Amino acid sequence: MIKECIENVRKNAPLVHNITNYVTVNDVANVLLACGGSPIMSDDLEDVEEITSICGGLNINIGTLNRNTIPSMFLAGKKANELGHKVLLDPVGAGASKLRTDTAVKLMKEIKFNAIRGNISEIKTLALGSGSTKGVDADVADAITEASLDNTVAFVKVFAKKAGGIIAVTGATDLVTDGDKCYVIRNGRSEMGKITGTGCQLSGMMTAFLAANPENELEAVAAAVCTMGLAGEIGWSNMQPSDGNATYRNRIIDAIYNMDGETLEKGARYEVR
Amino acid sequence: MIKECIENVRKNAPLVHNITNYVTVNDVANVLLACGGSPIMSDDLEDVEEITSICGGLNINIGTLNRNTIPSMFLAGKKANELGHKVLLDPVGAGASKLRTDTAVKLMKEIKFNAIRGNISEIKTLALGSGSTKGVDADVADAITEASLDNTVAFVKVFAKKAGGIIAVTGATDLVTDGDKCYVIRNGRSEMGKITGTGCQLSGMMTAFLAANPENELEAVAAAVCTMGLAGEIGWSNMQPSDGNATYRNRIIDAIYNMDGETLEKGARYEVR
Amino acid sequence: MIKECIENVRKNAPLVHNITNYVTVNDVANVLLACGGSPIMSDDLEDVEEITSICGGLNINIGTLNRNTIPSMFLAGKKANELGHKVLLDPVGAGASKLRTDTAVKLMKEIKFNAIRGNISEIKTLALGSGSTKGVDADVADAITEASLDNTVAFVKVFAKKAGGIIAVTGATDLVTDGDKCYVIRNGRSEMGKITGTGCQLSGMMTAFLAANPENELEAVAAAVCTMGLAGEIGWSNMQPSDGNATYRNRIIDAIYNMDGETLEKGARYEVR
Numbered sequence: 001m002i003k004e005c006i007e008n009v010r011k012n013a014p015l016v017h018n019i020t021n022y023v024t025v026n027d028v029a030n031v032l033l034a035c036g037g038s039p040i041m042s043d044d045l046e047d048v049e050e051i052t053s054i055c056g057g058l059n060i061n062i063g064t065l066n067r068n069t070i071p072s073m074f075l076a077g078k079k080a081n082e083l084g085h086k087v088l089l090d091p092v093g094a095g096a097s098k099l100r101t102d103t104a105v106k107l108m109k110e111i112k113f114n115a116i117r118g119n120i121s122e123i124k125t126l127a128l129g130s131g132s133t134k135g136v137d138a139d140v141a142d143a144i145t146e147a148s149l150d151n152t153v154a155f156v157k158v159f160a161k162k163a164g165g166i167i168a169v170t171g172a173t174d175l176v177t178d179g180d181k182c183y184v185i186r187n188g189r190s191e192m193g194k195i196t197g198t199g200c201q202l203s204g205m206m207t208a209f210l211a212a213n214p215e216n217e218l219e220a221v222a223a224a225v226c227t228m229g230l231a232g233e234i235g236w237s238n239m240q241p242s243d244g245n246a247t248y249r250n251r252i253i254d255a256i257y258n259m260d261g262e263t264l265e266k267g268a269r270y271e272v273r
Numbered sequence: 274m275i276k277e278c279i280e281n282v283r284k285n286a287p288l289v290h291n292i293t294n295y296v297t298v299n300d301v302a303n304v305l306l307a308c309g310g311s312p313i314m315s316d317d318l319e320d321v322e323e324i325t326s327i328c329g330g331l332n333i334n335i336g337t338l339n340r341n342t343i344p345s346m347f348l349a350g351k352k353a354n355e356l357g358h359k360v361l362l363d364p365v366g367a368g369a370s371k372l373r374t375d376t377a378v379k380l381m382k383e384i385k386f387n388a389i390r391g392n393i394s395e396i397k398t399l400a401l402g403s404g405s406t407k408g409v410d411a412d413v414a415d416a417i418t419e420a421s422l423d424n425t426v427a428f429v430k431v432f433a434k435k436a437g438g439i440i441a442v443t444g445a446t447d448l449v450t451d452g453d454k455c456y457v458i459r460n461g462r463s464e465m466g467k468i469t470g471t472g473c474q475l476s477g478m479m480t481a482f483l484a485a486n487p488e489n490e491l492e493a494v495a496a497a498v499c500t501m502g503l504a505g506e507i508g509w510s511n512m513q514p515s516d517g518n519a520t521y522r523n524r525i526i527d528a529i530y531n532m533d534g535e536t537l538e539k540g541a542r543y544e545v546r
Numbered sequence: 547m548i549k550e551c552i553e554n555v556r557k558n559a560p561l562v563h564n565i566t567n568y569v570t571v572n573d574v575a576n577v578l579l580a581c582g583g584s585p586i587m588s589d590d591l592e593d594v595e596e597i598t599s600i601c602g603g604l605n606i607n608i609g610t611l612n613r614n615t616i617p618s619m620f621l622a623g624k625k626a627n628e629l630g631h632k633v634l635l636d637p638v639g640a641g642a643s644k645l646r647t648d649t650a651v652k653l654m655k656e657i658k659f660n661a662i663r664g665n666i667s668e669i670k671t672l673a674l675g676s677g678s679t680k681g682v683d684a685d686v687a688d689a690i691t692e693a694s695l696d697n698t699v700a701f702v703k704v705f706a707k708k709a710g711g712i713i714a715v716t717g718a719t720d721l722v723t724d725g726d727k728c729y730v731i732r733n734g735r736s737e738m739g740k741i742t743g744t745g746c747q748l749s750g751m752m753t754a755f756l757a758a759n760p761e762n763e764l765e766a767v768a769a770a771v772c773t774m775g776l777a778g779e780i781g782w783s784n785m786q787p788s789d790g791n792a793t794y795r796n797r798i799i800d801a802i803y804n805m806d807g808e809t810l811e812k813g814a815r816y817e818v819r
Contacts, residue, residue, distance in 0.1 A: 015408045022295040022568040023575055023587050029296055029469035034518050039469065040366070040408040041296050044339040050370035054408060066590040066614065068339065093586065097596035135561045135586040135600060194803070196575035196585065238515045242784045244803025245580050246796035250519035257467070257517025288681045295568040302569055302742035307791050312742065313639070313681040314569050317612040323643035327681060341612065511788045523792035530740070530790025 002268050003261035005213050005223035010036035014056035014211035017080075018204060019043045019073050021063025021092065024197025027249065028059075028204040034257040035227065037208030043069045048076035056211035058085055059204050060111075062103055063092035063136070070103055077111035086210035086217075089116045090203035093136050095125030105129070108163065114210055115221050117168040117203050120144055120152070127159040137193070144173045153182045153273050166221050168206065170199060174229065176222045183222040185270040187229025189236050194245045198252070202228045205256070226268035231255035233267070275541050276534035278486050278496035283309035287329035287484035290353075291477060292316045292346050294336025294365065297470025300522065301332075301477040307530040308500065310481030316342045321349035329484035331358055332477050333384075335376055336365035336409070343376055350384035359483035359490075362389045363476035366409050368398035378402070381436065387483055388494050390441040390476045393417055393425070400432040410466070417446045426455045426546050439494050441479065443472060447502065449495045456495040458543040460502025462509050467518045471525070475501045478529070499541035504528035506540070548814050549807035551759050551769035556582035560602035560757035563626075564750060565589045565619050567609025567638065570743025573795065574605075574750040580803040581773065583754030589615045594622035602757035604631055605750050606657075608649055609638035609682070616649055623657035632756035632763075635662045636749035639682050641671035651675070654709065660756055661767050663714040663749050666690055666698070673705040683739070690719045699728045699819055712767050714752065716745060720775065722768045729768040731816040733775025735782050740791045744798070748774045751802070772814035777801035779813070 015038045020028055025041060032039040042051040045068070052058050058080040060073050080087045089111075091104035104126055108116070116126065119138035144152050153175060160167040161179035169175040174185040192198045206224040213220035235251030243251075288311045293301055298314060305312040315324040318341070325331050331353040333346050353360045362384075364377035377399055381389070389399065392411035417425050426448060433440040434452035442448040447458040465471045479497040486493035508524030516524075561584045566574055571587060578585040588597040591614070598604050604626040606619050626633045635657075637650035650672055654662070662672065665684035690698050699721060706713040707725035715721040720731040738744045752770040759766035781797030789797075 021587070023571050023585075025296050026299060026469060026572060030519055030522065033467045033469060038408060038410060039296075040369070041294070041337055042366075042370070043337065044372065046340070047338070047370050047372045050372070051366075051408075054369060064587055064589065065593070067592070068341070068614070093588075093597075096586070096600060097588070097593050099590065099593040099596070135584060135597075137584060194579045196572060196579060234515075242780075242797075242800060242804065244800030246576055246799035246803070249576065250523065250796065251515075253519035254515060254517030257519070258515065298569050299572060299742060303792055303795065306740045306742060311681060311683060312569075313642070314567070314610055315639075315643070316610065317645065319613070320611070320643050320645045323645070324639075324681075327642060341614070507788075523796065524788075526792035527788060527790030530792070531788065 001219045002223045002226055003265040005209055005220050006227060006259065006264050007261045008212040009208050012212040013038055014208050015040060015054065016057045016059055016204060016207045016211065017042065017052045017055040017076065018059045019069060019076060020059060020061035020200060023063060024200040027197050027201050030253050031201040031256060032204050032208055034253050035205050035208055043072050045072050045075060048072045049079045052076045052080045053083060056085060057207040058087045059207040060107065061090040061092055061200055061203055062100055063200060065100065065103055073107060074110060077107065081112050086114045086207060087111060088203055088207045088210065089113045090200060091116065091118050091122045091126060094122045096135055101125055113165045114217055115166040115168060115206060116163060117170060117206055119171055120169050123167060123169050138171055144171055157182055166217055168221050168225060170202060170225065174225045176225055178218045181218060182273045183270050184273055185222065185225050185229060187226050187269050188232045191236065191248060192232045195249045222270065226270060227256060227259060227264055230264060230267040231259060274492045275496045275499060276538040278482055278493050279500060279532065279537050280534045281485040282481050285485040286311055287481050288313060288327065289330045289332055289477060289480045289484065290315060290325045290328040290349065291332045292342060292349060293332060293334035293473060296336060297473040300470050300474050303526050304474040304529060305477050305481055307526050308478050308481055316345050318345050318348060321345045322352045325349045325353050326356060329358060330480040331360045332480040333361065333380065334363040334365055334473055334476055335373055336473060338376055346380060347383060350380065354385050359387045359480060360384060361476055361480045361483065362386045363473060364389065364391050364395045364399060367395045369408055374398055386438045387490055388439040388441060388479060389436060390443060390479055392444055393442050396440060396442050411444055417444055430455055439490055441494050441498060443475060443498060447498045449498055451491045454491060455546045456543050457546055458495065458498050458502060460499050460542050461505045464509060464521060465505045468522045495543065499543060500529060500532060500537055503537060503540040504532060547765045548769045548772055549811040551755055551766050552773060552805065552810050553807045554758040555754050558758040559584055560754050561586060561600065562603045562605055562750060562753045562757065563588060563598045563601040563622065564605045565615060565622060566605060566607035566746060569609060570746040573743050573747050576799050577747040577802060578750050578754055580799050581751050581754055589618045591618050591621060594618045595625045598622045598626045599629060602631060603753040604633045605753040606653065607636040607638055607746055607749055608646055609746060611646065611649055619653060620656060623653065627658050632660045632753060633657060634749055634753045634756065635659045636746060637662065637664050637668045637672060640668045642681055647671055659711045660763055661712040661714060661752060662709060663716060663752060665717055666715050669713060669715050684717055690717055703728055712763055714767050714771060716748060716771065720771045722771055724764045727764060728819045729816050730819055731768065731771050731775060733772050733815050734778045737782060737794060738778045741795045768816065772816060773802060773805060773810055776810060776813040777805060
């Protein structure tokens with residue numbers, strides 16, 4: 001199934017509308033192209049409804065939210081809901097400021113998200129209404145360990161039921177759940193945290209996977225997470241001694257560009273709980 | 274002549290003012306530096322007139338247009354016109370939304386553009402007043418084929434006359450015309466479409482070529498198109514098996530950085546119709 | 547001491563709040579991660595006070611300033627001052643437009659900056675109230691030569707006293723002074739000028755060095771300058787014949803990622819005047 005998910009992205013080439021931050025936007029666009037999708041960015045209130053209408057998915061990322069783009073997120077989200085498009089929320093920095101937390105919570109109230117992807121601190125903030133996100137990174141105290149895994153899986157399942165969509169928590173161990181089943185994914189490398197925006201990139205790619213696999217949302221999201229993690233492993237294996245995080249960034253996107261269904265199926269490391 | 278065009282960019286190091294989208298802006302800046310120009314970005318209404326005054330060219334790209342930057346485009350464009358600077362329009366996504374189409378059309382009415390560069394769907398939209406742009410990519414139905422080439426050349430020539438400037442249509446085959454002569458350019462590789470912003474990069478570089486070759490606008494634009502396409506070919510020849518679109522992006526800019534007049538002259542593949 | 551400065555960044559992993567331009571922001575984020583810091587970008591008036599509160603340093607860069615972000619710079623700067631955080635100003639393009647010059651001057655009046663980093667034309671503009679910045683690059687007439695070095699050191703020392711913070715002038719030769727001592731640094735390569743944003747990157751990294759070395763501001767700023775310059779030298783030594791400025795950009799960030807205290811101490815080339 002994981003295999004079919006990426007093959008469907010390459011086959012259907014979904015157009016993804018991104019309202020996202022200006023920090024990692026270029027990498028989001030290139031990852032979308034690498035996986036077989038097609039990106040378009042548009043965040044003006046007058047533009048977003050029409051642009052989202054011609055797309056198959058909408059990726060809302062609050063990384064550099066502002067007074068102009070927040071209303072656009074709501075407008076685009078409602079339009080995408082109306083049209084039955086897949087919509088994803090990346091609540092960057094929820095828990096780090098009231099504006100970020102409130103905006104994410106309000107977006108969740110007014111828009112139906114097919115999936116929400118964040119680090120554990122961001123997801124805890126959304127689930128509990130407050131949190132302690134360390135900037136845009138997860139708080140160390142929140143990190144998922146083998147000891148806390150069972151509890152975290154249970155917690156995320158409950159939140160997914162309440163949210164009415166898929167929750168993807170990414171970090172050293174990734175969790176993807178619809179409330180019933182939970183994929184526990186162990187692809188990836190810790191060095192990915194030394195590149196800005198691997199989370200944002202994943203959210204963009206995840207939206208393409210959702211749009212290209214409309215009937216298999218849970219598997220689509222899990223497949224996107226496996227793709228990113230496996231690309232991190234493959235990219236790392238191509239590193240030379242003098243390479244660092246800038247080259248690693250390119251190596252990961254390159255690995256996604258070259259990823260085929262077989263490689264993904266063989267390299268995906270997950271269990272379902 | 275092609276050779277002299279790039280040599281003049283390196284000799285004159287034109288400063289180019291860019292009001293452009295936040296998706297590909299970094300690559301636009303690095304391409305401008307690679308070809309021998311110098312970039313400056315400024316989009317605030319209070320800033321653009323003065324900034325454009327110290328430049329030799331102005332590149333207006335509507336990729337992520339918004340209520341704040343649209344008025345800046347008009348103001349900067351009029352100032353640049355007044356000063357006799359070269360001005361270029363990249364109508365990203367014209368045809369994909371009313372805001373984009375209307376803004377591009379209105380810009381064309383109020384500002385004299387020395388050149389307009391877009392994909393065939395965007396150019397058709399501007400010529401016909403409406404279109405079917407697939408997001409920021411050309412509609413497959415619009416693609417220039419050998420069969421449709423004669424008709425498309427004729428169509429673009431008519432539009433160039435009407436627009437009063439050079440029209441550059443880029444895609445698998447590129448057309449550059451001032452209404453009389455039309456360069457049909459066959460450099461480039463299809464894989465360039467898997468990188469975000471090669472069109473935006475070309476528009477930035479084209480503005481530098483125009484500014485550095487004020488008396489030879491048609492050749493300057495054609496030379497910029499050949500430079501980008503040839504860089505795509507050279508960059509591809511430097512790719513390793515595990516490389517993908519992220520590395521390819523860098524390889525293309527690197528190839529522009531290393532391009533000299535001789536290489537360009539020898540590698541440029543075009544005919545004039 | 548230079549050695550300890552970078553080691554403290556890796557040990558303390560300071561979170562740096564950046565209100566910066568959208569051209570080079572991604573590289574700024576990746577450089578901050580490369581040197582051991584952690585970046586967060588936020589520029590909305592409602593968001594910046596809270597975000598800066600959880601950080602150790604604030605990097606204000608006016609490269610693409612606008613009516614929305616300028617008030618945020620003042621608000622964040624005042625909050626950071628109140629909390630005793632390290633605050634840095636990068637006056638990109640001061641001298642190139644009234645908005646840029648006035649904003650930089652007004653920021654200096656209302657906010658206490660621990661350090662200001664710019665090219666010689668930008669710094670002259672701030673010191674003298676007007677200037678002749680060539681876009682975002684220094685005017686050739688302003689370039690520091692061995693002949694003008696003594697005068698420039700004296701001039702910058704006076705300005706540092708007046709400004710009440712460290713002044714870092716970067717170019718072929720770099721000067722870092724608190725008004726008493728002046729580091730004259732000779733690391734780096736001229737090819738770094740062919741990459742967009744090495745100055746912005748340095749400003750981001752410098753803020754992390756300041757935050758991680760609160761008691762040794764002068765050495766911290768000098769160490770950041772040496773790190774960037776040495777990374778430029780190491781990065782260049784890893785270049786292949788077909789590489790250009792795009793790959794060089796990555797090589798420099800990679801070199802920072804791999805830089806340890808020993809390498810920096812051995813490679814730093816400076817004298818104190």
